[in-house]
Amino acid sequence: MIKTVHVVPHSHWDREWYFTTSRSKIYLMHNLKKIIDLLQENSGFEVYTLDGQLSLLDDYLAWRPEDRTIIEQLVKEKKLIIGPWYTQTDQMVISGESIVRNMLYGMNMSKKFGPYMNLGYVPDSFGQSAAMPQIYKEFGIEDTLFWRGVSDDDVKQSEFRWRGEDGSVVNAYQIPAGYYIGGDIPEDEERLKNYLHKDPYKTIWSRSSTNQVLFPNGFDQAPARENISELVDRMKTIYEGEFEFKLSTYVDYIESVKEQHPELEEIAGELLNGKLMRIHKSIFSSRSDLKKLNTQVQNYLVNVLEPLLSLSQSLGFDYPVEVVKEIWKLMFENAAHDSIGSCVSDTTNEDVYLRYKQARDLAENLAELKMREIVMHLNTNQEITATVFNVSGRPKSGVVEAEFYVPQLDFAIKDEEGNQYYYTITSAEDQTNYILGQGNVLDSTKEVYRPQQVYKVAIAIQFENLPAFGYKNFYLDLEANTHRVQSISTKQSIENEFYIITVNENHTLDILDKVTGRLYKNQAVLEENGDDGDSFNYSPPRKDLIVRSSEFVPKVEVTTSEILSELSLSYLFKVPQNLEKRAKGVCDTDLPIVLKVSLKADSPMIEYVLQVDNRFVDSHRVCIRFNSEIASQFSKADHQFGSIRRPVVRDEMALWQLEPEKWNEVPIAIETCQSFVTLDNSERGVAVIPKGVREYEIVGERYDTIRLTLFRTYGFMGRENLVYRPGRASGETVIATPDAQCHKHMEFEFAVVYYQGDMNSYGLAAKVSDYLKVPQVYQYSDYLNTRLRFTQFPVKKYLAVEHSLFQLKGTALLSVVKKAEERPGYIIRVYNGDYKQMSQLDIEFVQKPTVLEIVNLKEDKKEEIILTDTTLRLPALAHNKFITLYVEF
DSSP, X not given: OOXXXXXXXXXXXXXXSSSOHHHHHHHHHHHHHHHHHHHHXXXXXXXXXXXXXXXXXXXXXXHOGGGHHHHHHHHHTXXXXXXXXXXXXXXXXXXXXXXXXXXXXXXXHHHTTXXXXXXXXXXXXXXXXXXXXXXXXXXXXXXXXXXXXXXXXXXXXXXXXXXOTTSOEEEEEEOTTOTTTTTTOOOSHHHHHHXXXXXXXXXXXXXXXXXXXXXXXXXXXXXXXXXXXXXXXHHHHHTTTTEEEEEOOHHHHHHHHXXXXXXXXXXXXXXXXXXXXOOOTTGGGTTHXXXXXXXXXXXXXXXXXXXXXXXXXXTTOOOOHHHHHHHHHHHHHHHBHHHHHTOSXXXXXXXXXXXXXXXXXXXXXXXXXXXXXXXXXXXXXXSSEEEEEEOSSSOXXXXXXXXXXXXXXXXXXXXXXXXXXXXXXXXXXXOHHHHXXXXXXXXXXXXXXXXXXXXXXXXXXXXXXXXXXXXXXXXXXXXXXOBOOOEEESSSEEEOSSEEEEEOTTSSEEEEETTTTEEEEEESEEXXXXXXXXXXXXXXXXXXXOEEXXXXXXXXXXXXXXXXXXXXXXXXXXXXXXXXXXXXXXXXXXXXXXXXXXXXXXXXXXXXXXXXXXXXXXXXXXXXXXXXXXXXXXXXXXXXXXXXXXESSOTHHHHHHHOGGGOSSOOOOOEEOSSOEEEEOSSEEEEEEESSOOEEEEETTTTXXXXXXXXXXXXXXXXXXXXXXXXXXXXXXXXXXXXXXXXXXXEEEEXXXXXXXXXXXXXXHHHHHHHHSXXXXXXXXXXXXXXXXXXXXXXXXXXXXXXXXXXXXXXXXXXXXXXXXXXXXXXXXXXXXXXXXXXXXXXXXXXXXXXXXXXXXXXXXXXXXXXXXXXXXXXXXXXXXXXXXXXXX
């Protein structure tokens, strides 16, 4: 059967890689101008696909705004194919909300030019998340085209059906040998005659389910092949009777396949098979310092900033949409597969860091302004207030940490009804001269409270029943005292209602679960070993040496109070300085590590902070191990919009052992999560909640231990012949990355919970989600209304001292509350976080909505909801399902 070859002119345009964004943008300006000219000339160059990411037009038009009109014309004529993404996002490390917003922004911006490519086009992402089919479907996308993650062991044909974790199914089309396979069409006549008879074509095209085959013409940062129409004409003559050729698009190719109604196989779940192409399975921990920033800023945007802005808007304040878009665009640029992977040069990582810093600074300062606007309008006469914003969907109690500027260390914290709340100060610094010496007082004649002394303190306050999605005002009573002083203890243990944690004779921790009486021995074992990998992959050295915390006697310090107890273990590890000394077993270099463990009143979460001085050691990895004592075949973790179960040993490992020479990567079971990983059975479980690097592996002879990667370091962008990745280097071998050795002081946070029952009966996903939605505390007093925070004039006080917008009741989890993109109301998205269990949710609004709709991810109406009262009962959500609402009040 004659095959129709769809020649698709395109370029895969990394915004940065071994080069910086600046270099990429300069060449984009140059190359895209040529493409525009070619498309205008009508000389046979008919169509061009712009890599599925609208950010390229953003970059181009910033410097060539005069070309906007002609670009709009070319897009409307379907000569220049754009969208649907803003940037080519990673799918494994990035959050669900980031992925959704990336496509939403890409589609909305594309619409301003004309039609966009309604296709899940991800030519180079390092694996495909099992959440993507549902996301695609909710965007109105039925088809996805990608390269990495599927091999001939998974599916025989290059076209198949892909079922996501929630059950949604999309049509999938694989570019079996990569998006660049047609980028090197030879000009020489003799070479051209044999070109399509060789691999990869003779192999990959035999896997096609129809006679329609794909021939992407382009590669990374490539200029357009100006004579592509001439080359296609020549191939038509050379291969007459064997192939037909047409200049095409990805969508045209897919439609041609569909017209033949092939019977397609179906595969399911995450697509992370690295046999035929590399997926860089352990990229989750490359440049751990930047991965930590991604986790923090991502969480802050979704769990703090956008809900706060929504609450603020509900009270009559503005929602600065364009600022939020700028923050998200910075995050989208960092979400591109190479950027978030950190498989880039040191210079490029400097750009990545700067974008995180800008996004974080903009987000934190915008949140501060909005909290201040609300607080200044509260109808209270108290001199020193502390307003707590709980933007989770449920009432909240527990210990909240904050930073205050207080006139004395002993005082009482009270609410407007006079109820008292206990607190502990964990550090204090006299800043009287600095705070009281601030300028910019707008009215020096106004009588205001001015203390004699001011301390900057770190404070932990035990609150009760904070209103759901709202705020509550508290104040400092200087005449009373609810301070619970933290004292130094000679014991080597700490305790709260849930646990007793003790330093044992192995210099690790024994943790007694007081609820069940079960003692978990030798927990929090620190493990240091070598890393012979590069920016793409962790890989163990062929001669490794493992050093554990049990080998060293730590200095133990304990402080306790009713509110917060802390245990500090200061280790001085002796480790090999580099891989050469590691191979010889020489431990000659200091690696100081402090592991701090905290217990808060009434909290089942054990909180950890690891501080490390990593200035003197090269090419190594530090992990921490928690033994669940549950022999396991599977771990459970959360991914985007739900939970997923993964084997502790990948099924592909048996296939690799039979024919390792056929594999691009060893199918290791180093995995990532969004916010937790757990091992459990019907009676109990242990979960680890990373707040920095989110990479784990299940280890131990019985696969009963969760090993969390804290950080790893390496010295080159790319290296050859790794244990976990044989053969050629993935990146540039000549590019050293000394900054990736992370020679500096670093800090990483995480938490652990030991629970009863399995994860569903305990409500683990809900507890973790609630735990990560940290209440924000805003202290206000006239003595702080100076240059320190930027001076503001007094305003009318009319807001209630306590407020709530809505409350969730049920088991579904709140993903985000934000302003709708193109309408005045709010988007509320919830999902089922449990594993293989239905989830129910009621939303109790404080006032009846005037508009209430179920919408898709484009925020278009799917169904109108009419309420008879203020309570909405959502349809039951199946495993991994999410639902999006549009609400106006």
